[in-house]
Amino acid sequence: MSEEGTVASDATEPGTEPGTEPGTEPGTEPGYEAAIAELERIVTDLQNDEVGVDELAARVARGARLVELCRERLRRAELAVDEVVEALRTASEPDPADEEAVAASIRPSADDRPEPDDDVLF
Numbered sequence: 001m002s003e004e005g006t007v008a009s010d011a012t013e014p015g016t017e018p019g020t021e022p023g024t025e026p027g028t029e030p031g032y033e034a035a036i037a038e039l040e041r042i043v044t045d046l047q048n049d050e051v052g053v054d055e056l057a058a059r060v061a062r063g064a065r066l067v068e069l070c071r072e073r074l075r076r077a078e079l080a081v082d083e084v085v086e087a088l089r090t091a092s093e094p095d096p097a098d099e100e101a102v103a104a105s106i107r108p109s110a111d112d113r114p115e116p117d118d119d120v121l122f
Contacts, residue, residue, distance in 0.1 A: 038066055039063055
């Protein structure tokens with residue numbers, strides 16, 4: 001702020017500089033949602049001609065990096081979900097040895113079978 005209590009015109013808000021996002025440390029990659037938000041801002045700025053010629057290449061390069069980052073995060077998430085689904089599928093498949101034990105337990109044994117009734121005609 002200047003002495004008159006006004007904000008200097010060259011001050012920027014956090015997250016408005018190319019490559020920064022509020023709540024992220026400098027030099028670290030943003031999370032997926034933050035990357036998408038920053039990418040949307042870049043696209044909007046480019047569509048509205050709010051990017052000067054001197055800044056254009058840097059903003060386009062940053063946008064490309066964010067697209068790459070988002071694709072990688074999505075790929076990792078997909079792999080993680082596939083692993084969980086596979087683990088659940090494997091855990092829910094009965095073990096063939098267990099199936100045989102269950103089948104044997106419900107088959108009547110020779111002692112449990114009824115005696116044939118020779119004296120009953122019908």
